[in-house]
Amino acid sequence: MTNAAPLFQRVCLIGIGLIGSSLARAMKLHGLAEHIAISTRSAETLAKAEELGLGDSYTLDAAAAAQGADLVIICTPMGAQAAVAKSIHDSLKPGAIITDVGSVKATTIRDIAPHLPGGVHLVPGHPIAGTENSGPEAGYAELFPGRWTILTPTEGTDADAVEKVKQLWLGCGANVEIMTPEHHDRVLAITSHLPHLIAYSIVDTADQLEDETKKEVITFSASGFRDFTRIAAGDPVMWRDVFLTNRDAVLEVLGRFTEDLTALQRAIRKGDGDMLEETFARARAVRRSIIDAKQHIPDVKPNGDKS
């Protein structure tokens, strides 16, 4: 499925991990970019990207990659976004669009916007997609179909620029939703950040058990624990940055969660079976809503129009 004319002449990808390399593959598959310029900080990773044939040009110099690009997609961990924006400042051509794939959006705007020259358009984005693997070899073109990408342009952002970024994601097969950065960060705090924090925490609790029991935790992990280890297998640097950047929203939902867990703890201690059964029944109903919303099917077809 290729388009008559590519959506972009020159796309610059900075950072070529799971998401960056999946985007490169998807853009190639769907003919969305005439030229894909790839830049990343590590020579080893860049060589791997070239070996995999992910782009059309490769450089360790982000400024060189961004030179003349219609679209720059920053796919680094969020902690590196400010430095990347600074480094490409002088290379950006007027009218260039800058986007990213970070999991927290208010800070993207805080970290990137001040370092951009006038006349370019920032359209922050977040594809809700991923696997437990990382690095350029972990990506694949079909990561996005049926998944959502959320765009969080601020008021006054050029409507055409937003539309072009939207068309990019639709072209990769994703559904697209637009919301404010603050709202995005609150929703993701509960749907993604808190679940990951809890999964990391319980896996670490198990890891600190005495050796004999730890061995058995591995052996008998099929009973629930294994699902947590999968959630807790994401890139540690990426997740560190998520919690450092979405601190307030995460601490807020963590506070609510701790209250609810404490109430369950008290019910167990007091032997209050009715409270436990009611809570569990309510939670089961939420599962039903998700199944009804077809969110249980990993690869549903996108319902947005394709470019």
Next chain:
Amino acid sequence: MTNAAPLFQRVCLIGIGLIGSSLARAMKLHGLAEHIAISTRSAETLAKAEELGLGDSYTLDAAAAAQGADLVIICTPMGAQAAVAKSIHDSLKPGAIITDVGSVKATTIRDIAPHLPGGVHLVPGHPIAGTENSGPEAGYAELFPGRWTILTPTEGTDADAVEKVKQLWLGCGANVEIMTPEHHDRVLAITSHLPHLIAYSIVDTADQLEDETKKEVITFSASGFRDFTRIAAGDPVMWRDVFLTNRDAVLEVLGRFTEDLTALQRAIRKGDGDMLEETFARARAVRRSIIDAKQHIPDVKPNGDKS
């Protein structure tokens, strides 16, 4: 794959939900019982079991089903085990073996053993297998292959009786491990009970959000939360009984988990990125151990010998 002579002449299944009906199907498939007598408390469920052809005889009277059985398998929620044991007391023939499938084992022994007549053998068991569905129509014969069943006979239990229950599970394709009931309950508290409690808790936290955000939690659930809803979709009555019966072990690991989560919370509040990254990296290594132990493959072939 049928055996020359069935392992048991008459097996009585009391309770015919997900696990009971899967056992019935597996015993039939593998020719492990000459006659399967099914009893359950609800007339509707019993009719469903008969309609599905799960056994050879059906009765609402547990005592009648247990009459003359070589093996009685109690597959009810744990809260009903004591009453079931009392009701079949007078029907059990000398030498009969009694087992169960409850998720907590110390209480199985406490609830069932006192109600059994002399000359019968109690071999408590726990198949670590399940799905988010419940009821007789949810079971399937292939639920057990590659999964573990833990048997927790107390000291002095007849070795032949333990061996026959072991052969039953091996015959259904499961791996079998033997340990003390107390050790079982500690291991399962961390691998299964705590993960389920936490999943129920976070799903309930999300359920209490204002309506607008709740709708978005459903829509964007693919980012971690969805996995929790699957874990939190088990039968509420069964899980209520797990927490009421394994109270001490669950409260103990819950205390450790809360400590660990509080430490992560403090690191987020203080912006301690090093602590977060180190914790996340350790958790990722646990995932690696599980993959190495092949626990990530849902249907690995059993490595125990088959009868």
